[in-house]
Amino acid sequence: MKISVDERGNHCKLLKLLICLFSSEKFEVLGPTDSIVAVAGDDIILPCYLKPNISAEDMTVDWLNLDFLDGRVFRYQNHRIIRDDQILFYSGRTSLFEEELWRGNTSLKLTRVQGTDEGRYKCLIQSKSWYDDFTVQVLVKVVGSKPVVSIEGHREGGMGLLCESEGWHPEPELVWLDSKGVHLSAGPPETHRDLDGFYTVKRHVIVQETDTNHFTCRVQQSRINEKMETEIHLPSELFDYATPWRMAFMVLCCLGAVTVIGLALVIYCIHDLRKEKDYLTENREPDFETIRRHEVVVTLDPDSAHRKLILSDDGKQVRHGELNQVLSDNGKRFTNWSSVLGNVGFSGKFYYEVKVEGKTEWTLGVVIQSINRNESCIPIPNNGYWTVELKDGEYTAHADSPVTFTPREGPQKVGVFVDYEKRQVSFYNVEDRCHIYSFTDCSFTEKLYPFFNPGDSDSISLVVCPVDATD
Structure with a gap:
């Protein structure tokens, strides 16, 4: 059966009337039960809606970040967006679907996700006579750079290595492994978090010569099930210079070289001082x-x-x-x-x-x-x-x-x-x-x-x- 244009318009008017009638009743605020996993740099939607699907156009819609003391992410009130007291780094990155408010959709769109966006978000809806809220967890995921390994030189009879990786979220773990996958005893991890909330991690280790001289730096984040590795092979010749007799020989050579250079400098200085004295005698101002x-x-x-x-x-x-x-x-x-x-x-x-x-x-x-x-x-x-x-x-x-x-x-x-x-x-x-x-x-x-x-x-x-x- 076909419905005329006039009949369709009458149906829409009736639907809006029913929504208005229900708007004075109690409501629930609902959202997803699972955490929302966001990839840094992407846009995400934090779902939130009213049950029953009554209009939220005349209500106050607040989105809060519960990890901040004054954590207002977004506010809609009196048919307009209120930007006062908004957390600064959310400015220009949050919005509602205003055309959907009449049917109770109060979901928040968050653009260009960054590491500092991770946290617990509360969707709080208030009418003149009732309010309710819902909390959802946001996890931010970003896989950092491939670990970079550098050789620091001889350390305590072994070879010093440094591994560094940047741009991770959440904070990753960095471990050193030998050729058999056994964890090596390393120095404490050094972690830095930048202004966007991304982590840089680095760690020093001193390795001894093995039958393979293969060593691996692994950076892993178990919560997002990500890991990256870099393997390095050190030639045996590098370790030869670290043996005690070779070190003693090198020290003696250095001392000998320093002695020869020192004597040469003394002779040069004496000669130079004589030349300077002769020059001053020759060129000094007469009486x-x-x-x-x-x-x-x-x-x-x-x-x-x-x-x-x-x-x-x-x-x-x-x-x-x-x-x-x-x-x-x-x-x-x-x-x-x-x-x-x-x-x-x-x-x-x-x-x-x-x-x-x-x-x-x-x-x-x-x-x-x-x-x-x-x-x-x-x-x-x-x-x-x-x-x-x-x-x-x-x-x-x-x-x-x-x-x-x-x-x-x-x-x-x-x-x-x-x-x-x-x-x-x-x-x-x-x-x-x-x-x-x-x-x-x-x-x-x-x-x-x-x-x-x-x-x-x-x-x-x-x-x-x-x-x-x-x-």
Whole structure:
């Protein structure tokens, strides 16, 4: 007999009416009697339903993890999902079949199962006048990696082995076996559980030589009926090195080698110390008064002076001016840097002093005559400059890699000493009679000219001074 569309609609309305009538009665909460075994990474359903199959749409549905003190996994109440107080690691992984609530299906879907999901889950249903619950056990199963065996070397006359396997759940057991399957006496198992609840286990063992030298590491989990094994064979030669006489021989050899190496190092160090002493004797800074005996007369060369520099009539002072002077373009003049040279070049040993008192910026040193005076370049030895600079309160030696330093006292008068044969340019604080900085292993190929740059931050002159024995 065929049922019309109108009749079918009337039947559905009648069914819903009957459900509503029964909803005020008592009910039972039912679920599976056996544990639910889940494979890590899979999705599972925790069955729960009402008997009779009345609607749960107007009820409160709670899923709890009884292994947690405040173990709310999921809550449905007042026709909506309540996410307050949910255990954090269940967030985004739990849901009900809301379209099935009208016929009493309150099953929970749990996605992407992990090791920490294992436990006892309670399905608690509450109406306005009645409640009931049901508890189901969830077991999480995951088979870890194949055991990895590594050789740790000789241990107490035998050979040390380590076995390790990771990613198991529940916690597995690790045992060592000989070739006949007999358990070996091993160290205590070491177990670690990661944030997802999976276990890593490892165990050390010391094995003695046998007729086969075959050993097996077995990781097993009896509850999920899983096990994995790795076998290793050790060559007899490995155990030969562990015999007492061989060990004694090796120790003697090592001691002999250490003795020979030690003697060689002592001889090398003595030789090296002699070389260092000779080098220091050869390259140590000479006495300051001895240095000053190599004074030379320095006069500034006006033909090399930048147009903004103002020189004294006697050629002993230079300062920075505000305006470019009208001067001849003779090819010797600095055009891009406010600098001036001495009028004579020197080789051998020579020394001169420059008064810098009161100045906030200056650059002093020596240069080769053939430096480029028309282009801006970095004042470093590779470009023919050996200079020290004061700028912004900081002292810098313009080596190929700039060296910044802080003298004990800022010099009021700077001494510049060159030893052409030793390839060395040194700077001194004249008042303190102390060394400031030295360029060593310089490469000189032509005469060196005194170099002066008064800077543009003040109008105080650099002054070439005669060496005064009373300083």
